[in-house]
Amino acid sequence: MYLCMKKIENRYMINKIRKILDEIENLKANNSDELEALRIQYLSKKGEISSLMDDFRSVAAEQKREIGQKLNELKTKAQAKINELKERFEMQNASDNSIDLTRTAYPYRVGTRHPLSIVRKEICSIFNRLGFNIAEGPEIEDDWHVFSSLNFAADHPARDMQDTFFLQTGTDILLRTHTSSVQTRVMEKTQPPIRIICPGRVYRNEAISYRAHCFFHQVEGLYIDKNVSFADLKQVLMLFAKEMFGNDTKIRLRPSFFPFTEPSAEMDISCNLCGGKGCAFCKHTGWVEILGCGMVDPNVLENCGIDSIIYSGYALGMGIERITNLKYQVKDLRLFSENDVRFLRQFESAI
Numbered sequence: 001m002y003l004c005m006k007k008i009e010n011r012y013m014i015n016k017i018r019k020i021l022d023e024i025e026n027l028k029a030n031n032s033d034e035l036e037a038l039r040i041q042y043l044s045k046k047g048e049i050s051s052l053m054d055d056f057r058s059v060a061a062e063q064k065r066e067i068g069q070k071l072n073e074l075k076t077k078a079q080a081k082i083n084e085l086k087e088r089f090e091m092q093n094a095s096d097n098s099i100d101l102t103r104t105a106y107p108y109r110v111g112t113r114h115p116l117s118i119v120r121k122e123i124c125s126i127f128n129r130l131g132f133n134i135a136e137g138p139e140i141e142d143d144w145h146v147f148s149s150l151n152f153a154a155d156h157p158a159r160d161m162q163d164t165f166f167l168q169t170g171t172d173i174l175l176r177t178h179t180s181s182v183q184t185r186v187m188e189k190t191q192p193p194i195r196i197i198c199p200g201r202v203y204r205n206e207a208i209s210y211r212a213h214c215f216f217h218q219v220e221g222l223y224i225d226k227n228v229s230f231a232d233l234k235q236v237l238m239l240f241a242k243e244m245f246g247n248d249t250k251i252r253l254r255p256s257f258f259p260f261t262e263p264s265a266e267m268d269i270s271c272n273l274c275g276g277k278g279c280a281f282c283k284h285t286g287w288v289e290i291l292g293c294g295m296v297d298p299n300v301l302e303n304c305g306i307d308s309i310i311y312s313g314y315a316l317g318m319g320i321e322r323i324t325n326l327k328y329q330v331k332d333l334r335l336f337s338e339n340d341v342r343f344l345r346q347f348e349s350a351i
């Protein structure tokens with residue numbers, strides 16, 4: 001009798017497990033309250049599975065293994081089903097109302113243009129609008145393009161190893177010290193009219209400090225045609241200064257000397273910090289120097305195969321670092337090549 005009861009009890013357990021398994025597979029809940037009710041019905045301490053666990057204590061020892069396994073399986077399946085329904089609810093809720101698709105995205109920090117690139121682009125775009133085309137030349141150059149063609153005397157100090165990086169001793173291969181070399185390269189290949197603007201990197205054998213570097217950047221301008229006069233140069237310089245530094249900017253030209261221009265001049269603009277009144281930045285003069293310029297020396301035209309009787313022209317050259325310093329008051333030249341993001345990020349809002 002005792003044995004018979006046990007058998008029934010075991011079959012009862014197995015049937016019950018099967019029945020609950022069936023139910024669980026088809027569980028459905030329409031809202032979270034229903035889901036919670038199901039969880040309580042099956043998985044809470046007083047739920048159906050827990051009460052089966054209680055019954056399990058009276059299962060015959062030889063059946064414990066089989067029934068124990070089935071019970072465990074039931075419990076995991078029930079838990080998995082409840083979790084699955086819960087996830088489905090959460091996803092539905094999310095797509096129904098909890099995600100606000102109109103919200104702005106998290107701020108995404110994009111890279112910034114380097115201040116020298118910003119200023120280079122601005123200079124070039126001003127000259128582009130005046131009809132100048134971009135021309136570029138190599139940074140590794142030879143004596144002819146950097147010095148000789150540009151009328152530098154044989155004993156000019158710039159040719160000295162102290163000032164210029166020569167790449168191979170005993171040869172005339174060197175790193176260009178100015179972008180004026182691009183003038184020669186273009187004039188050798190093209191007959192006038194020539195109207196070019198040449199941005200690029202240049203190298204000089206200087207000790208690095210806050211005000212000097214062994215490499216920096218220049219923009220060279222050149223215009224060769226019939227009847228080009230100093231007045232044309234002045235007009236273009238004035239337009240450039242006003243575009244770059246604002247409409248109230250004044251210019252002043254001081255006589256100077258460059259081997260490749262005759263006459264030569266240096267151009268100052270009215271100090272863009274104090275408006276010309278005088279401040280520490282302009283050393284209380286009201287003026288700051290920004291570029292060199294002049295009428296192309298006839299010798300240079302002839303060196304490049306251009307007839308200096310028919311043609312004349314002007315040239316100008318400026319340092320991009322210098323213009324950037326004036327625009328943004330960067331006091332230490334070394335900042336431009338250190339790539340410290342704290343410095344670079346300050347130019348995020350510039351073009």
Ligand code: DAH
Pocket residue numbers: 177178179180220221258261291292293294315316317318
């Ligand atoms: N090449 C000169 C320099 O590196 C700058 C310069 C001055 C360029 C006068 C010119 C010019 O074209 O006319 O200092």
